[in-house]
Amino acid sequence: MDHLGTAPDFGLGWLDASGPHSDIVLSTRVRLARNLHGYPYVARARDDDRETILGAVSRAAEAGEMPPGTVVMPIVEMDERTRRIFLERRLISSDLSGRGGSGPEKGAAVIAAPGEPVSIMVNEEDHLRLQSLVSGLRVMEAWSLADQIDDALGTGLHLAYHHDFGYLTSCPTNTGTGLRASALVHLPGLVLTKEIEKVLKGVAQVGLTVRGLYGEGSDVVGNFFQISNQTTLGKSEEDLVDHLGRIVSTVIQTEIQARQVLMRDAGSVTEDKIWRAYGLLRYARLLSYKDLMQLLSGVRLGASLKLLPGLEVVTLNGIMMFSQAAHLDRAAGRALSGPERQAHRASYVRRVLSAESKPPTSGAGG
């Protein structure tokens, strides 16, 4: 089933760059892990357990105060491209989509509402993974949104909870609050000034984890980093997100200082890098996603420093989202081959940049 046909804007709210510091912090995400009392965790659950769980969650979603337009979408009912699009929108995980194994499991589903920042994965590692995803650095708002959905669903369900251990999860690294808050940050200034390791080490020392853009075990692409809390037990949700917010604010200030140093000590080299990246994106005929992300990093820095007239961060967020493989396939109306997709990607980026920005004029003497 193509759920995107009727509601194409699932999971796209954060792209609008409306949040504070959204040029540096792309998005803030809070996810809560929850399980139903009396059922085995998903890895040990039978098909009928998973379907019973989905049934109970669906009824709770209907009865609870969920956002208007909320729909329950079983993964098995989705066509392959829709699954990949949900994956690219960070609404489902690779495991839930069934990519790692023999296709999606019975009972696996995503619950979402068009244009809303909250969504729920059903029968992932835990029975429920509730998430909120908002633009910029807004930890408290992201937590509050997830909390409200948790309340709306939780009243209709009997959740697994222990008075000492809190919410009981499949993996003990999530026990307690079940809360993982993360900020996706763009730190080219710190990378170029080679200060990044020092900063990341500092972040790790205060109990946070840093990963590359693609999650656990991944390397860094395009100078994008995810910073998240490591522990989930022994602190309140407010303390956990507040701590993340304060540390990320400090990282933002350090990044801004690094950019100032760059512009002061290597202004023309930095400006040249930014314009070269822009030039390649604006005129290239073939682009792999990896190339695109590297170039977008330079251009994002340029947009943030107001060196590229008329180019807004929201445009760059859109490019990052809609030039992913499944999104390009969907726009083309068919499955593209690798080389075709690179051509479609380059063409899409050229079209967006020529429509969204005024013809660029260089500064002095341009």
Added chain:
Amino acid sequence: MSDPVRTCDGQGCENPASVHLTQVVDNKISVQFLCESCAEAKGISEKPDWAVSDFLAKLSEPGASPGAATAGKSCSSCSLTFDRFRERGRLGCPQCYTTFEGSLRRLLKRIHGANQHVGKVYLPPDAGTAEVGRRLDGLRRRLQHAVEVEDFERAAVLRDQIRELEPAGS
């Protein structure tokens, strides 16, 4: 939850990568992200060992040996044994927390530096007076925080939740 999709490093392939391959060839380390089919084409079909289970195994080694009582025990609800949990890094069901309570209490302390939940208090459908009391304490603590950070919208919601639970006349 899900992260953005890393595409496969295979030539001309843009499928999402699900296999992270690190190889040492001629003393050089190469790292590749591959999709299932490109990984299979390279003769890699097994998923790489899961690092978190190693981490848990290490954490529960020194000073936290499960002891005879836990070692031989299996969960009455899902039949998971503690050894199996140590291999997989995943518990079988919520009941496992009661079955292996002593060992898990020590393990949670090592992972989180604490083993007492101080966050949101859940109110189960069959809640007794003690649970309502704990829920009220939790809500009051969160209300205080909402007021401190001037999140008055949230404070109003929390206040309503407190009123609903408070015994009449209090």
